[in-house]
Amino acid sequence: MTHAIAISHLSxxxxxxxxxxxxxxxxxxxxxxxxxxxxxxxxKTTLINVVCGIxxxxxxxxxxxxxxxxxxxxxxxxxxxxxxxxxxxxxxxTPPATMRLSRGLFGKPANPAIIEKVxxxxxxxxxxxxxxxxxxxxxxRRVLIAKALAHEPQILxxxxxxxxxxxxxxxxxxxxxxxxxxxxxxxxxxxHYIEEAEEMADRVGVIxxxxxxVVEEKAELMRKLGRxxxxxxxxxxxxxxxxxxxxxxxxxxxxxxxxxxxxxxxAETTGITTLLDAVRNAGVRxxxxxxxxxxxxxxxxxxxxxx
Amino acid sequence: xxxxxxxxxxxxxxxxxxxxxxRTLLQSIVSPVISTSLYFVVFGAAIGSRISHIEGVPYGAFxxxxxxxxxxxxxxxxxxSFGIYFPRFVGTIYEILxxxxxxxxxxxxxxxxxxxxxxxxxxxxxxxxxxxVPVRIAHPAWMLTFLVLTALSxxxxxxxxxxxxxxxxxLQIVPLLIITPLTFxxxxxYSTSVLPQPWRTVTLFNPLVYLISGFRWSFFNxxxxxxxxxxxxxxxxxAICLAIVWWFFKTGYRLKN
Numbered sequence: 001m002t003h004a005i006a007i008s009h010l011s012x013x014x015x016x017x018x019x020x021x022x023x024x025x026x027x028x029x030x031x032x033x034x035x036x037x038x039x040x041x042x043x044k045t046t047l048i049n050v051v052c053g054i055x056x057x058x059x060x061x062x063x064x065x066x067x068x069x070x071x072x073x074x075x076x077x078x079x080x081x082x083x084x085x086x087x088x089x090x091x092x093x094t095p096p097a098t099m100r101l102s103r104g105l106f107g108k109p110a111n112p113a114i115i116e117k118v119x120x121x122x123x124x125x126x127x128x129x130x131x132x133x134x135x136x137x138x139x140x141r142r143v144l145i146a147k148a149l150a151h152e153p154q155i156l157x158x159x160x161x162x163x164x165x166x167x168x169x170x171x172x173x174x175x176x177x178x179x180x181x182x183x184x185x186x187x188x189x190x191x192h193y194i195e196e197a198e199e200m201a202d203r204v205g206v207i208x209x210x211x212x213x214v215v216e217e218k219a220e221l222m223r224k225l226g227r228x229x230x231x232x233x234x235x236x237x238x239x240x241x242x243x244x245x246x247x248x249x250x251x252x253x254x255x256x257x258x259x260x261x262x263x264x265x266x267a268e269t270t271g272i273t274t275l276l277d278a279v280r281n282a283g284v285r286x287x288x289x290x291x292x293x294x295x296x297x298x299x300x301x302x303x304x305x306x307x
Numbered sequence: 308x309x310x311x312x313x314x315x316x317x318x319x320x321x322x323x324x325x326x327x328x329x330r331t332l333l334q335s336i337v338s339p340v341i342s343t344s345l346y347f348v349v350f351g352a353a354i355g356s357r358i359s360h361i362e363g364v365p366y367g368a369f370x371x372x373x374x375x376x377x378x379x380x381x382x383x384x385x386x387x388s389f390g391i392y393f394p395r396f397v398g399t400i401y402e403i404l405x406x407x408x409x410x411x412x413x414x415x416x417x418x419x420x421x422x423x424x425x426x427x428x429x430x431x432x433x434x435x436x437x438x439x440v441p442v443r444i445a446h447p448a449w450m451l452t453f454l455v456l457t458a459l460s461x462x463x464x465x466x467x468x469x470x471x472x473x474x475x476x477x478l479q480i481v482p483l484l485i486i487t488p489l490t491f492x493x494x495x496x497y498s499t500s501v502l503p504q505p506w507r508t509v510t511l512f513n514p515l516v517y518l519i520s521g522f523r524w525s526f527f528n529x530x531x532x533x534x535x536x537x538x539x540x541x542x543x544x545x546a547i548c549l550a551i552v553w554w555f556f557k558t559g560y561r562l563k564n
Contacts, residue, residue, distance in 0.1 A: 052405040056563050074313065074407035082405050088398030092330060097323075104319020105406035147402065 002066040003027040004155055004186040005051060010060030012046055012210075020046040022210040024060070028155075028188060033181055035197035035218075036190045037300055038207035044190040045085060047207070048157050052082050064155065078107055081153030085160040085190075087140045091133035095124050095143050098132065099150040106151035118149045121176065138169045145176070156180060158189040162196055174200055194300050208304050221299065230272060232259040232279065233288035244282040248275050259284075316408040320416025324390050328424050335386070336428060339378045343432045346374055347439040350496055361498055362529045367440035372523040373495030374436070379429045379454065380461050380490055380515070384482045387421035387465030392472055395561070404563060410556030414466065421462035422455070429454050442526065449534075450525035456541045457518050461486075463548035470552075470561050489515045494523075499531040514544060 005028035012021040020043045028034050038044050049055040051062050053073055062069045064076035090098045099115050119125045122142040127135060132143055141161070148156060158177070162170050177187055177200060191197055197204055198218070205215040214221065237256040248271070251260045259279070263270045279286065328335045351367035358366040394400040403413060436442055444450050464481075472478045493499075493515035499507060510516050511532075521537025524530035530537070555561070 054401055054404045054563060056559050074409075077405060077407040080405070082401070084398075084401050086398050088401065090399055091397070092327075097326070101319050101323045102402060102406075104315045104322075105313075105402060105408055107313045107315050107407055109315055 002063070004030045004032075004065065005188070006063045007047075007051070008061045010047070010050060010062060011058045012043075012050060012055060013058045020210050021050070021057075024207075024210070024212045026205060026212060026215060028186060029203075031181065031184055031186055032202045033177065033187045033189070033200050034203050034205065035201035036188065036205045036207060037194065037197055038190070039304055040192075042207045043210040044207055045159055046210075048082070048159050048188070048190065052080055052157065053077055074107070078151070079154045080157065081148035081151065081155070082157045083141075083144050083148045083159060083161060085163060087137060087144070087164075089132045089140050089143055091131065093132055094129060095119060095132065095146060096128050098143065099146055102147040102150040106153075108151045114152065115150065118146050121179075122146050123172070138165055141165055141169070145173070149180075153185065155186045155188070158187065160190055160192065162191060162193050170196075206300060206303050213303055222293070227262055227264060227293075228270075229292045230261040230263065230275075231290045231292065232261070232286045233290070234258065235285040235287050238284070242282045242284060245278055245284070248278060250275070259286075313406075313408050313412055316406060317412040317416045320403070320408075320413065321420050324417060324420030325423065327390070328386075328420075335382075335424060336431065339382055339428055340431060340435055343374055343378055343435060344439075346370070347436060351439055361501075362527075364527045364529065365440065368442050369498075369523075369527070370496050371433070371436045371440065371442050372526050373490075373493075373519050375429050375432050375454075376457065376493075376515070376519045376522055377487070377490045377495050378432055379425050379457055380486050380518075381482050382428055383421055383425040383458050383461035384465035384468060384486055386424050387418055387462040388469035388472065388478055388481070389465075390417050390421055391466055391469035392478055395469070396475075400562070410553070413556075414463075414552055418459065418462045418466050421465060422458040425458040425462060426454055429458065444526050445528045446525040450522070453518070453522045453525055453537075453541065456545060457522070460541060460545040460548055463545065463552060467548060467551050467555070470555055473561075486515075489513050490519070493519050494531055495519060498529075514540060517541065 005026075007024055007026040007028075010021055010024045011019070013019045024043075024047065036044050036047065046055055050057045051064065051069065053069060053076075062076075065079045067073075067076040067079075069076045090101075093101075096112075096115050096119065099118070100110060103110065103115070116125065119128060122145060124139065124142055124146060127139060132140060135143065141164070145158075145161070156177075161173055165173070174196070177189070181187055189196070189200070201218050203216065204218050204221055206213045234257050238252060238259075239256060241250060241252045241259075245259075249261065251262075252258070253260060261272070261275055263272070347367070347370075350370055355366040355370070360366065361369045394403065408416075433442070468478065468481050492510065493513050494510070499510045499516055499520075502510060517532055517537045517540035520531040521534050521541065524534045524537065
């Protein structure tokens with residue numbers, strides 16, 4: 001089965017000489033939610049814009065649903081819906097009018113029922129008579145999503161969908177994205193909010209300085225790169241780490257009330273049992289234990305720093 | 308899905324642009340009609356009453372084709388340039404660029420809408436001028452041909468301008484500093500045959516002379532240059548504009564980077 005999107009050795013150098021993408025290869029599977037993470041200027045939007053036909057690549061090939069984005073651009077593009085990062089809307093139009101344009105542009109005949117359905121799903125039906133310029137920022141974001149969905153795309157790109165959006169709308173949007181995925185739509189989202197990727201994505205790609213550093217199942221990425229910490233809360237303050245515990249890779253917190261043990265979740269033995277025996281034998285009394293798993297954000301920051 | 312040609316896409320752009328005219332009716336239709344009426348009052352009635360005839364045609368009627376051309380040219384350029392420049396300016400162009408529409412379909416949508424508006428406007432101005440002076444049209448089919456070809460050519464020129472401009476100032480420069488002066492110097496209000504040499508020869512380098520002359524010929528059977536030359540020049544201009552637009556899309560100039 002072909003991939004939803006197959007990107008092969010893609011590079012983009014802008015006229016200014018800036019190399020936004022360096023030999024990127026990536027396959028997006030049908031029906032998955034793929035989160036593309038990366039700091040500002042990493043190449044996320046350039047990558048999306050190349051796939052959508054807005055930016056001409058310098059090298060490499062991209063197919064969408066098996067269709068080459070250059071040679072067979074009509075078939076490729078008609079599968080895609082794009083929600084851009086910027087709130088670029090037709091200020092003087094109403095939401096249904098701008099959606100009709102979108103639907104027509106993507107080669108579909110007018111269908112008021114679809115327009116109504118999408119507007120209702122995005123809570124925009126009440127605003128159907130309003131000019132877009134009169135809507136709030138969050139509503140405008142919804143209009144952009146409505147436009148992207150107007151032609152019933154099989155692949156949806158969400159470029160920074162949560163930028164400038166309040167918590168409630170963000171949660172609504174996540175719900176919508178899940179529903180779209182359930183209906184078979186492949187979703188690629190770029191985001192600054194790692195929480196968003198952690199919440200939603202099946203797979204995560206990290207891009208930095210135009211290079212795709214890692215592509216992994218989210219759970220696998222977190223398992224591979226995630227570290228766990230065991231925190232031993234002490235009953236009494238310690239000034240220095242007892243000599244008997246020196247060989248266990250422990251660190252003493254600055255207030256002297258916690259022992260912190262970092263371990264690898266992939267390791268065959270975590271060494272926790274040995275450690276706790278050693279703590280007890282050293283006569284150190286503790287009142288509580290807790291573990292902490294590094295978040296996707298920690299992993300992301302670590303990867304980008306290395307890059 | 309029609310893969311050979313995205314007719315829905317072309318139609319969507321066309322209808323969208325036509326709807327924009329509906330919203331800006333005052334600016335698009337009413338204002339050119341008022342300014343044309345003022346030209347008739349000033350040139351036709353006030354000054355024209357002192358000039359009896361030019362080449363056998365009453366002066367009031369003589370200026371009608373020139374005035375229609377003046378409005379047709381400026382409005383075609385302004386409508387088409389704004390139509391494509393505005394989405395570039397606000398950023399909504401992303402949708403056109405990411406849609407499965409070919410450059411040809413984009414051009415037909417935008418330029419077709421701009422030309423339709425201009426042709427409608429030209430006909431409205433013709434009807435308005437009937438209120439001031441009796442106008443006879445010797446070759447109605449040729450009149451419509453010139454009207455359509457000119458509207459198309461200058462809407463294409465406007466489209467090129469809208470793609471080239473990187474600010475509102477540049478958008479205004481061409482209609483105000485090039486089209487309007489060339490129209491005035493191209494025989495809107497007079498026959499270029501009345502000009503002394505060398506100015507008469509100089510006017511032959513003004514492409515608008517050929518358009519106005521041909522258009523006037525379709526009304527009154529009088530022309531500054533042969534009508535065949537007018538048709539050829541109009542078609543040449545159209546071909547040049549098409550070539551430039553084709554090059555823009557081929558290279559992604561100002562659209563894609």
